[in-house]
Amino acid sequence: MRTKQEDLIRYNDGSLYCELADIWIDPNKPVKRALITHAHFDHFTFGCEEYISTNETAIILKERVGDNIKIKTFDYGEEFKINGINMSFHPSGHILGSSQIRFIFAEEKWLISGDFKLQKDETCKQYEIVKTDYLISECTFGLPIFKWDETNKIANDISKWITNSPEKTSLLFCYSLGKAQRLLNEISQTNFKGNIYSHGSIYKMNNCYKELGIDIKDTIKIENKKKIDELKGSLILLPPSLSKGSYLKNFNSIQTAFASGWMSIRALRKRSGYDKGFVISDHADWDGILEVVKKSEAKNVFFHHGDSEALSKYLVEKESINVLFFGK
Amino acid sequence: MSLKKFSELFGDLDSINSTNNKIEVLKNFFLSNEPTDNSWAIYLLTGKSNKRFISGRYLKNLFSQIYEYPQWLIDTCYLKVGDSAELITLLLKNKTTSRNKKLSNISLNELLSKTIPDLSKLNEEEKSLQIKNIWETLPEDNHLIFNKILTGTFRVGVSMGLITKSISKLINIDEEIISHRLMGNFKPSIESYEFLINKNINLEELKSKPFPFLLANNFEDKILNYSINDFQFEWKYDGIRMQLIKRSGNVSLWTRGQELVNESFPELVEKMSYVKDNFVLDGELLVWNFKEQIPFDFSFIQKRINRKSPTRSIQIKYPIIFIAYDLLEINGRDIREIKLENRRIELEKYFSKWQNETMNNITDIFRICDLIYPKDWSDVLTFKEKSRENNTEGLIIKNKRSPYTSGRKKGIWWKYKVDPMQLDAVLIYAKAGSGRRAGLYTDYSFALWKDQELIKFASAYSGLTNNEIKELDKWIRKNTIEKFGPVRSLKPEMVFEISFEKIQISKRHKSGIAVRFPRITKWRKDKKINAADSLENAYKLMKKIS
Numbered sequence: 049m050r051t052k053q054e055d056l057i058r059y060n061d062g063s064l065y066c067e068l069a070d071i072w073i074d075p076n077k078p079v080k081r082a083l084i085t086h087a088h089f090d091h092f093t094f095g096c097e098e099y100i101s102t103n104e105t106a107i108i109l110k111e112r113v114g115d116n117i118k119i120k121t122f123d124y125g126e127e128f129k130i131n132g133i134n135m136s137f138h139p140s141g142h143i144l145g146s147s148q149i150r151f152i153f154a155e156e157k158w159l160i161s162g163d164f165k166l167q168k169d170e171t172c173k174q175y176e177i178v179k180t181d182y183l184i185s186e187c188t189f190g191l192p193i194f195k196w197d198e199t200n201k202i203a204n205d206i207s208k209w210i211t212n213s214p215e216k217t218s219l220l221f222c223y224s225l226g227k228a229q230r231l232l233n234e235i236s237q238t239n240f241k242g243n244i245y246s247h248g249s250i251y252k253m254n255n256c257y258k259e260l261g262i263d264i265k266d267t268i269k270i271e272n273k274k275k276i277d278e279l280k281g282s283l284i285l286l287p288p289s290l291s292k293g294s295y296l297k298n299f300n301s302i303q304t305a306f307a308s309g310w311m312s313i314r315a316l317r318k319r320s321g322y323d324k325g326f327v328i329s330d331h332a333d334w335d336g337i338l339e340v341v342k343k344s345e346a347k348n349v350f351f352h353h354g355d356s357e358a359l360s361k362y363l364v365e366k367e368s369i370n371v372l373f374f375g376k
Numbered sequence: 377m378s379l380k381k382f383s384e385l386f387g388d389l390d391s392i393n394s395t396n397n398k399i400e401v402l403k404n405f406f407l408s409n410e411p412t413d414n415s416w417a418i419y420l421l422t423g424k425s426n427k428r429f430i431s432g433r434y435l436k437n438l439f440s441q442i443y444e445y446p447q448w449l450i451d452t453c454y455l456k457v458g459d460s461a462e463l464i465t466l467l468l469k470n471k472t473t474s475r476n477k478k479l480s481n482i483s484l485n486e487l488l489s490k491t492i493p494d495l496s497k498l499n500e501e502e503k504s505l506q507i508k509n510i511w512e513t514l515p516e517d518n519h520l521i522f523n524k525i526l527t528g529t530f531r532v533g534v535s536m537g538l539i540t541k542s543i544s545k546l547i548n549i550d551e552e553i554i555s556h557r558l559m560g561n562f563k564p565s566i567e568s569y570e571f572l573i574n575k576n577i578n579l580e581e582l583k584s585k586p587f588p589f590l591l592a593n594n595f596e597d598k599i600l601n602y603s604i605n606d607f608q609f610e611w612k613y614d615g616i617r618m619q620l621i622k623r624s625g626n627v628s629l630w631t632r633g634q635e636l637v638n639e640s641f642p643e644l645v646e647k648m649s650y651v652k653d654n655f656v657l658d659g660e661l662l663v664w665n666f667k668e669q670i671p672f673d674f675s676f677i678q679k680r681i682n683r684k685s686p687t688r689s690i691q692i693k694y695p696i697i698f699i700a701y702d703l704l705e706i707n708g709r710d711i712r713e714i715k716l717e718n719r720r721i722e723l724e725k726y727f728s729k730w731q732n733e734t735m736n737n738i739t740d741i742f743r744i745c746d747l748i749y750p751k752d753w754s755d756v757l758t759f760k761e762k763s764r765e766n767n768t769e770g771l772i773i774k775n776k777r778s779p780y781t782s783g784r785k786k787g788i789w790w791k792y793k794v795d796p797m798q799l800d801a802v803l804i805y806a807k808a809g810s811g812r813r814a815g816l817y818t819d820y821s822f823a824l825w826k827d828q829e830l831i832k833f834a835s836a837y838s839g840l841t842n843n844e845i846k847e848l849d850k851w852i853r854k855n856t857i858e859k860f861g862p863v864r865s866l867k868p869e870m871v872f873e874i875s876f877e878k879i880q881i882s883k884r885h886k887s888g889i890a891v892r893f894p895r896i897t898k899w900r901k902d903k904k905i906n907a908a909d910s911l912e913n914a915y916k917l918m919k920k921i922s
Contacts, residue, residue, distance in 0.1 A: 192445075193453045193466040303392075312466060314390075315458050315814040319842075324391040358452040365446065 056151060056158055057184060059352065059374035064160060064184065066151065069131040072096075073149065073160055083135070084119075085162030086146035087112060088225060100128075102137050104145025104260055108225065111256045124173065140164035141175035142330050143226030144257055150178055159344060161185040163353075165329065166336045168199050171229045171262050175340075183346035188331045189309050190351065190359035195333050196309070202328045203234035206283075209305065209324060210240055214281040217299050221288045221322065222307040224249040226330055228285050229257050229264055231307060235283070236265035243282040245270040250285050291322065309333070334359075341369060348372050377413035378481050383518045385417060395538065402542035406573075415562075415569035416484045420525070422536050424562045428528030429492050432460030435527055439464050442508050443471065455862050458814025461523035468511055468519050482514075485564070492526060547573050552588060552782045560585040560634055586619040586630040587656060587704055587712065588782030592772055592789035599773070599790065600753050608716060608776050609748040609756070610701055611768040612791055614674050615662035616681060620644075620698055622654050623708075629661075639684040643691050644698055647741050650734045653726060656705035657698075658780075659745070664697040666740075670767045671697075673878070674892070700727075701745040701772075704780055712780035719780070720747075756792070763794045769877065770794040796875035797891075797917050799909040800900055802830055803870040806852045807863045809837065817852045817864065818845055820896070822874055824887065825910040833887040833914065834874055839896030848899075871908050873898035879918050889914055 057066045057073070064073040072079045078095030085091055085101075087108040099119040101109070106119040122128055124147065127136045137147035142163040151158040159180035166175050210218040222228050228250040235244070246254060246267040254264050270284055279299065286295075288306065296302065304322045311317050311325025332340065341349055341363065348370045351359060360371040385405055392398050406414050419425050430438075436454070440447050445467070457463040482491070491510070495503050507526075514522055524530045540558060544551040557572050571581055599607070617632045627645045629637050638645050641661070663676035672694075680686065680694050703723040704712050711719060727744045748771070750756045756771065763770050770793035778788040801822035809818035819837045823830035840848065848870070855867040875897040882890035888911075 191453050191456060192449065193457060193463065195466070195469040313457055313814065314462055315812045318812055321393070323393050358449055362446070362449060 056153055056156075056182070057160065064352070066133070068153065069133045069135075069151075071100075071130055074162075081130075083149055084109070085140070085149065085160070086143055088143070088163070088223075091163075102145045102147050105147070106145075107260060108145055108253070108256055111252065112225075124176075138176045138178050139173035141166060141169060141172060144172040144229070144260060144262060146172065146226075148176070148178060150180065156181045158182040159184065159346070161340065163188070163331060164336075164340070165332050166339065167196060169230050169330070170233050171226075171257060171264070177340075177343045180344050180346050182348045182350070183341065183344050184350045184352065185337060185340060186331065187337055187351040187354035187356050187359050189329065189333050190337055190354050190356060192334045194309060194312060194329075195335060196327065196329060199230075199234055199328065200237065202307075202326050203231070203238050206231070206235060206305075206307075206326055207238035207240035209303075209326075210242065210281070210283050213303055215301065216281070217279040217302045218283050219286055219296070219299070219302050219304045220283060220307060220326075221286050221291050221304065222250075223330075224287045225253045227307060227328070229254060229262065230330070231285065231328070232265045232267065233263070240283070243268060244285065245279070245282060246285040247287055247290065249287050338363075338367075342367070350374060377409075377416040377484050379484055379487055379518050379521060380481060380515065381409075381413065382417060382420065382484055383521045386521055387517070389421075398538055399542045399545060402538065403546050406542065406546055411566045411569040412564070415564040415566065415572075418539055418558075418569070418572070419562055419564040420484070420530055422539050422558065422562070423530055425488065425525070425528075425530065429495060429526050432527050432529070435460050435464055435523065438504050438507060439467060442504055443467075451861075455808045456815045458808075458810035458812070459529065461527050461529055462520060464523050465519040469516065471512065487522070488525065543572055547575060549575065549577060553577050555588045555782055556582055556585060559588060560630065560636070583623060583708075586621060586628075586634070587658075587780075589617065589619070589632050589658070590780050590782060590789060591784040592791040593784055593786060595773070595790045595792040604750060604752055604756070606776055608720065608774040609750060609759070610745050610772045610774070611748065611763060611766060612770045612772045612793065613660040613662055613671060613699060613745075614767075614769045615660040615671060615677055615699075618659060618661050618698070619704075620648065620655075620657040620659060620700065622648060622651065623656075624654070625649070637681070640681055640686065641696055642685065644696060644741055647734075647738045650737060651730045652733060653730070654705075654707050655703065655726070657700040657723075658702040658704055659698055659700035661696060661698050663694045665767075666695065670765075673767065673880075696741065698742050699745050700742070702780060714779070715777045716774055716780075717776040760792055760794055794877075796877055796893075796897070797879060798873055798875045798897065799824065799833075799914060799917070800871050800903060800907070801833065801874050802868045802905050802908045803866060803872060804830055804832060804868055805863055805865055806848075813837075813845070816845060816849045818849075820872075822872060822894075823868075824914060825908060826887075826912075830868055830905075831887045831911055833885070833889060833911065834876065834891050834894040836874060836894045836896050839875075840899065844899060868905050871900040871903040871905060872896050873900055879914065881918070887911055887914075889918065 056068065057064055063075045071081045071083060073083045074085055074091040075082050075093055075096065077093055080097045082096040083100050084105055087105050092109065099117060101119060101121060102124060103121045106121045109119065122137055124137050124139055127134050134152040136150050138150060140146045140148045140162045142165055146162055148162050148164065149160045157180040159178050159182065161184065163186055164175055206220065222231055228246065232244065232254065244265065244267045247270055251267065251269045254267060257264050291304065305324040305326055306320055306322040307326040307328050309327060309329030309331060312327040317325040337359065349363065350372050363369040363371050388401050389398055392401065405417065436450050439445060440450055454460065454463050457466065495506060498506060510522065511519065536558065540551050540555045544554045554572065562568055619630045621628045621630065627648045629641060629645065631637055662671040663680060665672050676694055680696060683690065700723065703719050703726065706722065706726065711722065723744055731739055748759055750759050760771050770791065773790040773792055775788050781788065801824055803820055804823045805821035806817040807819040809816055819835065821832050821835045823832045852864060852866060855869065856864040857867060858865045874894050876891035876894040878892035880890055881888060
């Protein structure tokens with residue numbers, strides 16, 4: 049049995065694992081007990097005996113995968129104990145229900161950031177600064193070339209993009225859960241007052257958000273056989289999986305765009321095949337990651353989900369922060 | 377035109393994928409703007425301004441110094457972005473702290489003819505201060521264009537063809553005429569724009585410009601159905617395609633990239649001025665091996681093309697020759713419309729006239745191309761296979777009854793290249809690409825066996841499909857042995873068929889050989905690495921040719 053924990057939480061076979069509590073965080077395979085930071089599918093696997101998450105995450109997950117899973121829920125900030133280790137969820141600002149998870153053991157704090165952002169997003173709780181000794185942070189956009197503009201600037205760009213081409217149908221591709229609702233919320237505050245349609249997968253998540261008390265603009269569920277004239281000048285939200293293949297043949301005279309942080313790089317934008325890219329992300333940018341590292345007051349930092357080499361080197365050289373690496 | 381306005385136009389063009397829509401945007405831009413603005417847009421979008429004021433590396437160093445950014449961090453970012461101007465633009469975000477917006481409406485004219493050229497008059501410290509000042513006073517969305525102009529990398533998204541098409545649509549005049557008007561020098565001005573959109577197509581001004589080049593298509597089997605007598609056959613030289621022009625007594629030498637290169641080849645310019653007639657000739661510039669009467673490799677031409685005012689000894693060491701294969705204009709008469717076979721008769725006639733009147737003084741530097749006379753189509757193949765012996769790339773087949781048009785028109789000229797040489801080699805290193813391929817491992821090095829060891833013999837980056845690139849990129853990331861900066865050494869497991877045009881001895885390479893134009897022609901997933909070729913096989917290939 050370990051006492052002083054240099055490795056209370058380890059990377060095991062591609063997922064984070066706490067041996068003392070025998071608990072996995074967003075595991076990529078069926079396990080006994082799984083903490084789920086948020087309801088995106090790349091953080092969820094079927095077949096675990098028990099899931100633990102925030103209330104919102106549980107509700108969204110059940111909406112997506114059905115009631116046939118066993119989830120125990122806790123409020124943000126509510127402490128619970130597993131094998132003598134204190135745990136609690138804290139808002140991470142990524143999407144509705146998303147959380148950081150704090151572990152306290154032997155008077156030392158560990159914080160798993162989960163996917164997070166610091167930017168304004170009225171569809172979920174703002175990121176909460178949590179002090180910790182050990183921080184395990186995501187670093188999807190861990191290079192200084194990634195700097196996000198204010199969300200309302202992007203929303204205005206989208207509004208202009210649609211209204212400048214009134215003869216076209218504007219297809220905006222975005223992730224069904226989180227990004228779509230954030231965009232809807234922001235776009236409803238711009239000058240664009242035309243119709244907004246959403247694909248079934250997005251429509252379903254919109255309703256789920258509404259039931260959870262989030263103010264989401266009403267959209268029309270897109271039917272395959274809508275009249276073309278009716279769609280002219282309007283906005284349609286679609287999941288990225290439909291951007292390739294025959295689905296687009298349903299429309300006439302379209303312009304396409306993808307809303308993602310990756311769109312800040314021209315080569316990626318061109319390679320992706322969309323006409324336009326809107327740089328808006330639900331992950332933290334470079335400055336955001338640095339801010340969280342500093343404000344958490346962590347003396348030891350681990351990174352995962354992304355290319356962490358440059359970020360680690362930078363923190364060690366410039367900020368004298370001890371960056372640790374998971375033994376893989 | 378202001379930098380701001382041009383940035384907006386560029387932004388619009390860059391966020392459209394369809395060619396037709398781009399043409400529409402350009403057309404509308406030309407319609408709704410002043411001639412000067414339009415001429416500036418054309419000047420930049422066609423790359424006529426492609427002067428490099430500072431290098432990408434310098435730009436990165438500058439940023440690193442000014443904002444105290446570690447150089448390694450900038451280099452790491454570069455691997456993701458693949459373009460220095462864009463990289464610095466991204467890093468500059470939120471750096472415009474001083475709100476002195478004096479430059480917010482700077483004109484392209486001022487920028488290109490004063491602000492940027494003036495940088496070279498400053499010492500290093502002043503220069504970096506000045507660039508910092510410009511960065512911090514320019515609106516953020518103009519940074520990309522500014523950095524692109526600075527580094528002379530303005531080759532983004534819009535091609536000459538697109539500009540030609542949109543002007544052609546705008547004024548309803550044939551594209552060929554527009555592309556002729558766009559040849560050669562272009563200075564942004566009201567006059568140059570008005571010249572472009574003039575509806576009078578018999579413009580005297582065109583007389584100072586080279587003609588748009590006619591390009592060959594790849595060989596098509598369907599021409600085998602025609603009689604061999606319908607075609608003219610020539611060797612396909614691997615030199616620099618040029619138009620050699622003499623008008624009003626002045627000789628000029630234009631490359632296909634529309635550069636005037638008189639200064640690099642003064643001996644040719646001088647000799648041709650002895651000829652009394654005025655003319656426009658299409659042909660190839662080569663460095664000639666007089667002993668064997670065949671051209672030297674392309675590498676010899678590179679020794680000449682980048683050197684202005686070459687010394688006498690360089691001229692002797694790398695003797696050039698212009699081989700003319702077409703006559704397009706003679707004494708002011710444009711003969712591009714007449715049939716090739718008749719143009720050839722004219723070409724031969726004038727060539728012998730010029731030889732006589734200069735007393736053979738031009739023959740060591742100017743010739744007309746020899747024709748080849750195959751008996752039938754199978755004989756064509758025999759000739760093609762012989763082309764390596766002549767140091768040529770294969771054959772050019774020309775329709776005898778065709779006019780000289782512009783561009784890659786179908787049914788006029790064909791190139792029939794000699795089959796490439798091929799070896800199966802093992803992938804051992806990969807490096808991240810740049811530009812559109814930024815962030816993907818797309819530059820590969822391949823090795824051949826020497827006893828039990830794999831020896832690197834060629835690098836290649838073209839030939840895979842986008843899906844294959846993505847698949848290989850994934851494999852590379854999983855099978856890396858070591859990383860050295862941007863390069864990864866890989867587990868030897870993947871075999872590729874590599875095709876190339878030439879193979880020669882090279883002391884500079886560990887393998888002892890160098891190949892020209894290596895490219896990937898097949899991913900040999902069916903082959904294990906022990907079935908890849910050996911260096912010995914490469915040497916055998918070399919023997920077979922010489």
